[in-house]
Amino acid sequence: xxxxxxxxxxxxxxxxxxxxxxxxxxxxxxxxxxxxxxxxxxxxxxxxxxxxxxxxxxxxxxxxxxxxxxxxxxxxxxxxxxxxxxxxxxxxxxxxxxxxxxxxxxxxxxxxxxxxxxxxxxxxxxxxxxxxxxxxxxxxxxxxxxxxxxxxxxxxxxxxxxxxxxxxxxxxxxxxxxxxxxxxxxxxxxxxxxxxxxxxxxxxxxxxxxxxxxxxxxxxxxxxxxxxxxxxxxxxxxxxxxxxxxxxxxxxxxxxxxxxxxxxxxxxxxxxxxxxxxxxxxxxxxxxxxxxxxxxxxxxxxxxxxxxxxxxxxxxxxxxxxxxxxxxxxxxxxxxxxxxxxxxxxxxx
Numbered sequence: 081x082x083x084x085x086x087x088x089x090x091x092x093x094x095x096x097x098x099x100x101x102x103x104x105x106x107x108x109x110x111x112x113x114x115x116x117x118x119x120x121x122x123x124x125x126x127x128x129x130x131x132x133x134x135x136x137x138x139x140x141x142x143x144x145x146x147x148x149x150x151x152x153x154x155x156x157x158x159x160x161x162x163x164x165x166x167x168x169x170x171x172x173x174x175x176x177x178x179x180x181x182x183x184x185x186x187x188x189x190x191x192x193x194x195x196x197x198x199x200x201x202x203x204x205x206x207x208x209x210x211x212x213x214x215x216x217x218x219x220x221x222x223x224x225x226x227x228x229x230x231x232x233x234x235x236x237x238x239x240x241x242x243x244x245x246x247x248x249x250x251x252x253x254x255x256x257x258x259x260x261x262x263x264x265x266x267x268x269x270x271x272x273x274x275x276x277x278x279x280x281x282x283x284x285x286x287x288x289x290x291x292x293x294x295x296x297x298x299x300x301x302x303x304x305x306x307x308x309x310x311x312x313x314x315x316x317x318x319x320x321x322x323x324x325x326x327x328x329x330x331x332x333x334x335x336x337x338x339x340x341x342x343x344x345x346x347x348x349x350x351x352x353x354x355x356x357x358x359x360x361x362x363x364x365x366x367x368x369x370x371x372x373x374x375x376x377x378x379x380x381x382x383x384x385x386x387x388x389x390x391x392x393x394x395x396x397x398x399x400x401x402x403x404x405x406x407x408x409x410x411x412x413x414x415x416x417x418x419x420x421x422x423x424x425x426x427x428x429x
Contacts, residue, residue: 117382168351173384186362203225233249280352283405309372
């Protein structure tokens, strides 16, 4: 067994009673992604209409002696935006990897079952019909809308991994997208402007009140997906083989659907509709890391966080003082990147 694991690229690490089995390549890629994200965070916090030296950024983060305007820009404006981008990107990346494994379809993403559209529609109703309610209400309302749509798709399809599930999800997504278009074409122009900015996936209104609850849902969803990663690997072998290995397919499938649905709805409720993240990040993860579901999940989360942070920073800086929503930047960059990834993995999809 040890020889087989070593041949597959795994190495054992032991520290007292704790024993881990890691692949050096995957660990190296993860370390590089973490370093890239840290560099992106530093650049995002230091750059903007008010350039701030990195030394002053660190002083503001650590509560040092800096001018009040510098402290406000770093900790009150830019830092919540960066944290929100990282959380939302990681959650969408994890959701995409889980849904692609569940449906056994490399083209699946968090919008497959209409979750993004359902959450977006619910949050827009909240914003426009109940403007007195604060931003903290967006997350529970959006999650309720996304979860309701996902349950409707499951009830109609009655299967979590077949082609029918994918087709029903696509149909419901189109139906909800049409409802959004009807609203945009018939609503007041001021309401339409608000809706379009939010639907484009903008983080300009990021605030600290949104982050704690989002972080909790992200941690719960990620924990559930990593806990069932081995079962998800076995499920890819087929139902009979997975059952023979002791995998509870129904429980694994429910977790593999519920966790991505809740995380996607939570992320969309806070930052709007960010396309391509959940679709591209898992393909990039399989390209640079490979391996089992746990490795793909970890790499997808890191890549999703890096993609959204990069898109938001680019949209904020490239056309300053005009700010382009991160969702638009992600779409413009995501289409050619996705086509390139499809070409690289053309024999595996």
